[in-house]
Amino acid sequence: MADDSGLEVDALNGAPGVHSARFAAGDAANSGNTSDAANNAKLLRLLQPVPAEKRTARFRCVIACVPVAPGMIENASPVCYAGELEFPTFDGVCAGKILFAPSGKNGFGYDPLFVPDGFTQTFAELGEEVKNTLSHRAQALAKLQQVLTTKQPRN
Numbered sequence: 001m002a003d004d005s006g007l008e009v010d011a012l013n014g015a016p017g018v019h020s021a022r023f024a025a026g027d028a029a030n031s032g033n034t035s036d037a038a039n040n041a042k043l044l045r046l047l048q049p050v051p052a053e054k055r056t057a058r059f060r061c062v063i064a065c066v067p068v069a070p071g072m073i074e075n076a077s078p079v080c081y082a083g084e085l086e087f088p089t090f091d092g093v094c095a096g097k098i099l100f101a102p103s104g105k106n107g108f109g110y111d112p113l114f115v116p117d118g119f120t121q122t123f124a125e126l127g128e129e130v131k132n133t134l135s136h137r138a139q140a141l142a143k144l145q146q147v148l149t150t151k152q153p154r155n
Contacts, residue, residue: 092139
């Protein structure tokens with residue numbers, strides 16, 4: 001199982017997207033993850049002229065679940081033997097908006113800037129328990145869990 005996620009901001013044509021963790025890196029030579037503070041500062045700088053009603057965004061997560069081929073478990077990378085098998089992906093989206101300044105001390109990443117739809121507080125203010133019921137990852141994992149718990153054994 002593997003996942004990737006990111007923040008998609010409409011006013012930035014979907015950026016930072018899958019580059020969310022290294023948004024402030026700036027170039028391919030500096031492709032490592034950058035600090036939350038640097039990523040948030042870049043996001044706020046780019047959105048400075050954008051009015052509140054156009055600061056729509058979403059967190060998106062996609063999880064891939066690849067079956068391990070029988071007899072290949074001892075291999076360091078059993079996924080290499082998945083070959084032409086089709087495998088399911090599970091996605092989750094949490095829509096919201098980006099504030100003009102950070103608010104809240106909890107969470108990580110863009111949590112102090114992101115207010116989910118239907119709420120007035122950021123993920124950093126709502127706390128982990130609330131965030132974990134609303135988040136993009138929670139939604140994607142719920143879809144995966146539903147498939148895993150209802151899957152019929154093969155004959």
